[in-house]
Structures are given as C-alpha cells and as structure tokens.
Amino acid sequence: MEKLNVKLIALDLDDTLLNNDRQISDENVAALQECARRGIYIVLCSGRAEDAILPFVRRLEVAGLETGKYLIAINGCSIFDMHKRQQIFCRKVESDILVRTNELAEAAGFKTEVYTPSTIYYAEETKYTKLDVDLCGLIGKKVDDYEEFIKQGFTKMLVPGEPDALQVLQKQLKEEFGDRAVIFTSKPYFLEILPPDCGKGEAVTWLAEHIGIPKETTMGFGDSMNDESMFHLCGYGVAMKNGLPYIKEIADYVTEKDNNNSGIAHFLWKYVL
Numbered sequence: 001m002e003k004l005n006v007k008l009i010a011l012d013l014d015d016t017l018l019n020n021d022r023q024i025s026d027e028n029v030a031a032l033q034e035c036a037r038r039g040i041y042i043v044l045c046s047g048r049a050e051d052a053i054l055p056f057v058r059r060l061e062v063a064g065l066e067t068g069k070y071l072i073a074i075n076g077c078s079i080f081d082m083h084k085r086q087q088i089f090c091r092k093v094e095s096d097i098l099v100r101t102n103e104l105a106e107a108a109g110f111k112t113e114v115y116t117p118s119t120i121y122y123a124e125e126t127k128y129t130k131l132d133v134d135l136c137g138l139i140g141k142k143v144d145d146y147e148e149f150i151k152q153g154f155t156k157m158l159v160p161g162e163p164d165a166l167q168v169l170q171k172q173l174k175e176e177f178g179d180r181a182v183i184f185t186s187k188p189y190f191l192e193i194l195p196p197d198c199g200k201g202e203a204v205t206w207l208a209e210h211i212g213i214p215k216e217t218t219m220g221f222g223d224s225m226n227d228e229s230m231f232h233l234c235g236y237g238v239a240m241k242n243g244l245p246y247i248k249e250i251a252d253y254v255t256e257k258d259n260n261n262s263g264i265a266h267f268l269w270k271y272v273l
Contacts, residue, residue, distance in 0.1 A: 006272050007217035008041040010072065010204045010230060011264065013048065013056060015223045016240050019260045024059050027262035034273055036062040041211065045072040045200050047156075047186050047226055050080050050087075050117035052136040057082070074115060075186070075194055075226050076203035077155035079210075087117075089206055091195040092153040097181050099150060101157055101173060101193050108169050110161045114154040121149065128160030128189070156194055163188035186226045201229030219272075221255075221264055223247060238267060 009032070011017045017024055036042045042062050044053050050073045062068030069083045079089035102112045113122040113129060119139045122129050123146035133140035143149045150157070159169065163185075170191055173183050182194040200220065208215050220230030223243035231237030231250050239251035242258040253271070255263035 001271075003273070004219070004236060004271050005217055006035075006040055006219045006236065007213040008043060008204070008208055008211070008219070009035060009268075009272075010043045010045040010200065010218065010220045010234065012200070012220075012222040012224070012227050012230075013044060013046040013053070015242060015259050016221050016227075017044070017056070017259070017264060024056060025262045025265070027265040029060055031262075031265035031268040031273065032060055033062055035268060036065050036067040038273070039067060040272070041067045041070065041213075043070050043072055043204070043207065045076070045204065045220070045230070047075040047192065048136050049073055049115050049120075049138055050078065052138050055137065070207060072200060072203045072207070073117070074155040075192065075198075076200040076229070077194060077198050078117070079203055079207055080117075088210070089203065090155065091198040092155055093157060093181060093193055093195050095151040095153045097177055097193065098154065098157050099147065100176070101159070102147065102150060104172060104176075105159045105169060108165065110159050110165075110169065112150075113158045113160070114150055115156045115158070116154070120158075122146065126160075132158065132160060132190070156192060159191040159193070160189055161191070166191045184225050186224065192226070199229030200227060201231070201233030204230060205233050221267075223259070 032042050057063050063082050071080050077091045081088050105112050111124050113120050121141050121143050186192050208218050216235040218234040219236040220234040221238045223240040237251045238253045239248040241255050248254050255267045257263040257266045
C-alpha cells in the first residue's frame with residue numbers, strides 16, 4: 001500500500017504514547033527513532049509543562065537530531081527548541097481571567113494552580129495538588145500572596161477536584177469568559193484554563209510553518225479532548241483505539257492497537273514507514 005506523506009508527527013503522552021504504567025514501550029521508541037532518522041520531525045505534544053516532558057524526550061533519544069529538537073508543552077501554549085534551549089512560542093492567560101477563575105473556584109470550594117516550565121504554584125497544598133505534582137514530576141510550591149502572584153499571567157491555570165462539581169464550574173466559566181479563554185477537562189478531575197486561539201493543533205500549525213513544511217504533512221496522535229484541535233488542524237488525525245468515542249469519530253484514522261500494546265508503533269510501520 002502507498003504510505004502517507006508525513007513530515008511531522010505530534011504525540012500526546014498520557015494514554016497515547018504512554019502505556020498505563022506511564023512508560024514508552026520499546027516498540028514505540030524504535031518506530032519513532034526510525035521516523036526521525038528518515039527526516040520526520042518527532043514532537044512530544046502534551047498538557048504537561050516542559051520539565052515534565054523531558055524524561056520522555058530522553059527515553060526517545062532523538063533530541064540530538066534536527067528532527068527531534070522541538071517539544072510542545074501546556075497543551076500548545078509553549079513551544080521549546082531544545083537545541084537553542086529556549087522557548088520560541090508562548091501564549092498566556094490574561095491576568096484578570098486568572099484572578100476571576102480563582103475567585104469562582106474558591107467560592108465553589110476548589111483551589112487553583114498555575115504553571116511555569118519547572119514549577120506548579122498554589123495557595124494551599126491539597127490531595128489534588130499532590131496528585132498533580134506526582135503526575136507531572138514538577139516541583140510544587142506554596143505561594144503566600146497567591147492572588148497577587150497570579151496577576152502576572154501564566155500559560156495555564158488548573159482547577160483540580162471532584163468531576164461532577166467541576167462540570168458546574170466549567171459551565172460557569174465558559175459563560176463568563178466566552179472566547180477569551182479555552183476551558184476544558186483534560187482528565188475528569190482536572191479543569192484547565194488556557195489562552196484563546198491556543199491548542200495543540202494551533203501549535204503544530206505554527207511549528208510546521210516555522211520549520212517550513214506543509215501543514216498537510218503533519219500528523220497528530222491523541223486520545224482525549226485536549227487533542228481535539230490536532231484532529232481539526234493537522235493533515236492527519238490519528239485517534240488511539242482506547243480514545244474517547246468523540247475523538248475516534250472525528251479522527252482520520254484509529255489505531256488497531258491501544259496504548260498498552262504499542263498502538264502508535266503498529267500504525268506507523270503500517271501507514272508511514
């Protein structure tokens with residue numbers, strides 16, 4: 001069969017490239033290394049902050065190549081060039097939105113968090129802040145005057161908590177901010193607030209133009225709602241077999257194997273390599 005014309009592959013981490021033990025299989029590593037050797041850009045594309053993505057970059061062992069030097073963090077709000085060791089693209093949530101979100105979250109009994117590439121900041125440590133720090137592998141830091149601190153603007157605010165109550169808050173925030181912020185749940189217990197016109201798909205589009213490759217030659221792998229923009233904007237959207245029904249519905253392709261059975265490697269050898 002004729003292979004797909006792919007020049008850049010963007011990969012979500014949790015439940016996509018990573019198995020349920022949060023590891024990248026040897027099969028996935030081998031397939032992605034072969035892609036990189038053939039001149040296809042391999043870009044990890046995650047809701048995590050930069051420092052939390054780096055262990056997985058090291059596992060792939062392609063960062064030394066031109067085709068392995070970029071990563072996309074905070075669901076598309078940040079693009080990092082690892083060869084230059086600098087951020088080349090950044091979007092932030094406006095400070096008034098952060099302050100108001102924190103106010104509404106507090107009123108509903110939640111605590112919020114904001115992110116930098118290395119650290120998660122919060123007003124108070126809770127079981128959810130501990131969970132997020134453990135999941136991300138970042139430093140957690142309590143801030144005394146948190147309300148003042150968040151006024152400087154950040155790429156992302158997270159509201160962790162019980163899923164049902166978060167849905168109510170999500171509806172409230174969407175009604176209040178409209179298109180001034182992107183608001184969604186990345187996991188049932190994590191509500192994310194991001195800048196407008198900013199998502200994984202938008203970041204991949206920007207990066208393709210920056211590199212100088214046609215958008216039609218980009219491919220995005222994902223499983224959840226924070227991957228949706230990749231399926232709309234990449235040349236090829238590939239949903240994981242274990243992905244949400246809606247994501248599989250809007251994808252161009254669905255992997256035959258899930259994230260625990262090297263679904264990405266199986267797909268790449270069949271359709272790309």
